[in-house]
Every structure is written in structure tokens, then in C-alpha cells.
Amino acid sequence: MDTTTIKNNFRSEEYQINMGPQHPATHGVLRLLLTIDGEIIKRVEPDLGYIHRSIEKMCERDSYQQIVHLTDRMDYLSSHINNEAVCLTVENALQLEIPERVKVIRTIIGELTRIASHTLWWGVMGMDVGALTTYFYGFRDRELINDIFEETCGARLTMNYNIPGGLMFDIHPNFVKRTKEFIAHFKTKLPEYDLLLTGNIIFQKRMEGIGILSKEDAISFGASGPVGRASGYSCDVRKHHSYSAYDKVTFNEVLKTEGDTFARYQVRILEMWESLSIIEQLIDNIPEGEFFAKTNTVIKLTEGEYYQKVETARGELGVYIVSTGTKNPYRMKFRSPGFSNLSLLNHIAVGGKIGDLVATMATLDLVIPDIDR
């Protein structure tokens, strides 16, 4: 065992400890092999694969319509956006003209998904730092979004609402009404989040100045989503590589420069406000028309390589398809945001305490199936 000398002859011994795969703070089956000295983290080594289902290999035998359903199971909290990513890739490859109605509906549901994901994150974040009540506040608001989804898509979590070419069904007649109700409700509840957790002095002391990620490191580690934006790195795919109806709305890319866990926390809270504003701009202007564009039953992409990135609740999801002209992709790769965000955990957690690691991990907002695929 390694020993470190702290001060004159006062030696302490490092030891290893397994955090996970069953641990309340790893949110799933992530295993972290920690090397610690007392309470201080010396090294974090993630061990993955406990929920690996080899989605990329399965894609190689499935048709493009089937692949959409597999992507639900990656980042299950942004399932709609994952579906959208695959659909957009296929549609771009086919050079399909997508009706405006589809684009707008996809954007609205995508933003609702983002809010749902962030509310869940907020609840769990509070729980990780010991404030158990936040969990129920977060879930209260998330349930309302899930109800909207259930009415329109028939499912609450893995929605499968997208198909290559458009949507599976038209939106439910109540959709607009209920979404507006939700916006009104959530605008009164979001300030409560700040009241309960953000303003708490213990919480701020816990979060400030730990897990600091500089802008250069954020880019080098491929951080994306709120993790990157909290370090001042402008990486919003919705802004830089606009897709669906994001070019029709005005919204701010939330940027913070501190790069610590509190900045990441604030970015997500502010992003919920931005998402609300995006939905508000679109909800009254859903164009009439078809809700899908006709495609062949068997979709064959012409030989070539296709890449599409979208912004999920966790960051940049890339879909890379190599096609040889058959009805299956030759190679399918998902560039998941969580995977890159996890890779920087060791970099930012070393030197902190166990409590810091838990708080830092919570603000990375890892979803393990997204990493393990």
C-alpha cells in the first residue's frame, strides 16, 4: 500500500473502497473504485458495464424503425430527444422534407422532456447532499409532465413517439391546454426550488468551490450540456447546429464561468426557465398539417456516413451511422454525453472529500444506461 507523508513523520495510509455498483449515490449500477486517504479522494476509477446491453451491436441487425425504440433505453430521461436524434439522422440521409408541424411538436416535447429530466435531477441532487424533501418536490412537477406525455404518447418514460419521417400519432386534443396549465403551474413552483435548496447556506457552502472544471479542460474532456456551459464553454447544440424548430425561437444559452458544482447547479435551474420560454413561444403556434412524411416501409439509406447531434438534457448526443445501402446500418455509434462527462470525474473529484465526490457526481447528472449503452 502506498503511504503519504502529510507532515513531519505523520504518515497515513491510502486504502481502496468500492462505491457501487449498489450505492445510493451512483444512481444506478456505476461502480467507482476510490482510492482514499482518510476522507480525501486520491483517485476515482469508474468501472462500467454492469448494464451494458450492446445496443450498438443490436442496431446492426435491426431496421431503422426498430433502432428508434432501442434508443429510449439509453438515456431514459431524455428518451424523446434520443428518438429524435436517430430520426433526424435517417431523415437527413433520406433527404426527407419534414412537415413544420412535426418539427414544432418535437421541439415542444423535447423541451418538456428536458424540464422533466432536470426536475428529477434536482430532486436527486438534493437527496445526494442530504436534503430529502427536494425529491418529492421534483417528482410532483415531473408527474404533471409525464401525464401530458401519457395522454399523447401512451407512455410516460420510454415514449417512442418519433418515427423516421415524423410522429407516430397526432398530438392529443388536450395537449396544448395541459401544457399551458403546466407552464402556469411550474412558473409558480420553480421559485420554490430556489427557496428550498438554492438559497440554503449549508447547500451553498457544500457546493461552492468544489469540482472545478476549467473551460480548456471542459473542451478537452469533451464535456457538453450543462457541465460544459457551467465552465463558460458555449456548447449548446441547439444554438450552434440548430435542428427541428430551434431556429424559430429565441432563447439564451445559459453560461456560467465559475465551473464549480454550484455553477452546474445554477445552469440547470436557469435552463428550466429557458425551456419554459421556448415552449411558450411555440405552444400557440403549432402549424396545421400532416404529422408525418411518407417513407418506404423498408428504409434503406444510400451508402455513406451520416452524423447528427442533438442536445439532450445531459448534453450532446451524437448518432453516427455508416450505411452500405442495406436496410440495416453497417455500423451505428452513439456518442453519449454521459460517457464524456464521466471521464472527467477523476479530474475534478481528486482532492475533495467523499461528500464532495457525491455532490460533484450529482451535478454531472449521470444516467448509467446512457454511459453503458
Add this chain to the structure above:
Amino acid sequence: MNITKNIHEWLFSLMPEATASIVEMVLIAIVYLLIFAVAGLYLVLLERRVAAWFQLRLGPNRVGYQGLLQTMADALKLVSKELTVTIKADKFLYNLAPYFVIVTALMALSLFPFSKEFQAFDINIGIFFLTSISSIGVIGILLAGWSSNNKFSLIGAMRSGVQTISYELSVGLSLLTMVVMTGSLQLSQIVEVQKSGWIIIQGHIPAIIAFCIYMIAGTAETNRAPFDLVEAESELGAGFHTEYSGMKFAYFFLAEFINMFIIAAIATTIFFGAYLSPFGITESIPLLGVFWFLAKTLVLIFLMMWFRWTFPRLRIDQLLVLEWKYLLPLNLMNLVLMALMVLLGLTIKF
């Protein structure tokens, strides 16, 4: 109280004096044990209902009227559960640890003056005894964490040791501040002093400061949120009692709630006049003292539950900084302030 007097006389008429007093002690112990085992269970239920109320839930409401039998059912389940041990655990210490915790918790209970007559053990070093007893409990936690042979438990135990040793000082010093005023360590004497106004009013500013410090340190002593670093379920799983199951776990669990009761009860006795009613409205009925004592204690317990379900947890270094850099110096200054106040006769007396 007549019943106790009757039993007392009956016992002494039946057998020689020495045997009778032993039998009497055993009887009292059994009564206390039963009362507080049940009281502990109902505190658990209270906590769950309060938590549910804070968390937009209903809480347990199916077993019995409004869930009143829920914790009884839980306790029965725990009794029937298998007691597991890790292979490499130090079996003797592992089995011993829960008893340390629960026995010290129950011992402290004997001192409280629930009403003028309802006090089992009125020792003349009352407060000193209470603080000493409550610090023995930490040995149980340390033993549990160490003997489990689990690194998470060990970290929990170490945190517990650090935490309890630090916050013990604040608990002791804030109580000492009050002793300066009362001039006695005996609990019945302290209550006697408060006949002319509860201490928190008599001692005004220093007493309020001492009360605030006492509540913070007391919450830390019981290892409850925001000071629940010992358990810290999101960091350490369950900390020192990770490896315990069944009734042994239940002892830890129950002890936590009884300790919470003790902390609140000490505060009631020292700061809020124990069984004395506000403005002496029910002094003519001594039995109502029990009601007042419990009412005050429950208010303080509710306060501690409120802490737990609102605040996030502190980090270990912040915990120590809070104690050694803020609470302790403040406490020492407060002690001097109180001494000066008593010397200059600035206390308020009705």
C-alpha cells in the same frame, strides 16, 4: 402518587428492606423500559408522519387508525428477522455494540422530572450524569463501525467519534452556562429555581444564545440531519449500522429516537421549566405536569424533525469548523457573559 406509594408500602411489608428495595428498582426499570420502548416507536411514527407532511405525502396511515400501529408492525417484523453477521466481523464487539447504544439511551431517561413526583432518580449531579451518560453511547457506535469489518462502516464510525467528541463540548458548555445561573446540578433544584420564571426568560440574552447552541449541538449529538454524517446514506450507505439487521439494527434505530427525546427533554428541563405550566396556570393539579413536560418536549422534537427534513447535510470539515471556530468560542464568551450577569444581578425574576 398514590399507586406507587401503595406498591412501595406493600413491598416493604412483604419482605425485608434490602430485597424490597431491589425488587422496587427492578419494577421501576421494567416500567421505564416498557414506556420508552413504546414511546420510541411512536416517535418513529411521528417522524414519519412529519416527514410525509413536509414532503407532500400522506405517510403511513393504513395499519391501525391513522397508521398508529405501523411502527408496532415494523418492530414485530424486525424481531422476526434473521440476524446476519459478516464473516470477518469481530463477533463479540459486534454483538455488544447495540447494547451500549440502547442501554445508555435508556439510562439517561431515569433522571427526568416528568412531574413533581414522577422522577425515578434525583441525583445531585444530575446534569453532569446526563452529559456523561450520553457520551458513552458513542462507544457503541465506534464499536459497531469498527467490528463490522466494513470500510463504509469504519468511515461512519470515525466520523461519529470526531463529531461527538467535538459537539460534546458545546452541549456541556451551554448547560454549564445555565448551571452558573441555577447554582445546582440537581434537576429537581433546577426546576425549583424556575418557579420564578423559566430560565430562558430569567437568563434572557445569554440563555437564548445558550439554547440555540444547545439545539445545534444536540442535533449533532444525536447524529441527525443536517449532522447525519455518521449515516449519510448518499455517501456511506448507512454508515456504522450497514451490516446490522433485525433487532440489532432496531436498537440503533430506537436509540436514535430516544436520544432525540433525551436532548429535547434536557432542553425542556433546563430552559423551559420542565413540568411547570406557563404562568403557573395549572400548578394546582400536579399530574398535569406530565402533560406540560411532554408538550414542551414534543415541540422541541418537532423542531429537530423540521431541521432534518429541510436542511442538506454538512461536510465533515464544515462540521468541525462550525464547532471549533464558531460555536465553542461563542459558548465560552457566553459563559463569561452569564457569569457577569449573575454577578451584577441582571437576571429577570418574577
Add this chain to the structure above:
Amino acid sequence: MTNEALQSLISTWIPELEFTEEKSQFLNITVQPEQLHQLMTQLKSNSETNFDYLFCLSGVDWGKELGVVYHLESTTHRHQLVVKVKTEDRENPTFDSVWTIWRTAEFHEREVFDFFGILFNNHPNLKRLFLTEDWDGFPLRKDYVDEINMIIK
């Protein structure tokens, strides 16, 4: 910078590069394994290209050849580029690691090693990431067979 400008600039650095824009929305560069590290370093450090964001690193089995595809983007100029590297050696395919240039490559290269068996020189911690240490074979290769777990249609 446009794709043409990129092509004319990069082709001055290393003459043997192959450029193509066919069958892809990006400009594709195919590079020999020996020149990979040199090209990548230059792509990152040159102020005109400044590809500081490696947003995707994928292994691909082209049947005969094994290779790695690097998707690059510059966060200052916002242009994108794809670099491909291939080898026909299926026994011991080896490329230079780019983790010193982009830290994110450390994990992505481990993933590629795990599924394709492609080795990376100078990688700090090249071992299985998702699969267990004793796993036999590399599942995402096209010639991988597992009669129990794989359903072939």
C-alpha cells in the same frame, strides 16, 4: 473556414493525405497510421484550424480493415472535420493514442479497444472498460461469433 480552404491548408502539412467529401456531410481525411499523431497535433495546435473538440471517436470494422474515425470540431471557428485511420492488420491493429491531445480520447479509446481490439500506443490505462477482463474476442467486429447470445437474422 470552408472545406476547400481546410483541404488546401492541411494538404500542405502532409502530402500523402486523401481528401474526400463524397458520401458524407463532412470533409474526410484518410491518414496513414504513422502520420496520425503528427496530423492530429497539428490540427489541434495550428491557430487556423484549431480543432480543440473531439466530439466523437468511433471504431469501425470495414470488413477487411479495422479503423478509427475521429470527428473533430473547432469551438472557435466552428468548422468540422473527420479524420479516418485504417489498418489491415487484424491480429494486432495498433494506432497512436491521441489522449494527450484531447483528454476525452482516454475513455473513448478504451471503449474502442474493448469492442474492436484496437491497441493504442502510449495509452495510460488500456484495459477492458465495459466487458470483463476475461472476455474472449471483440464483440463489435464483424467476424465475432457468439452462438448463445447473438441472434442472427
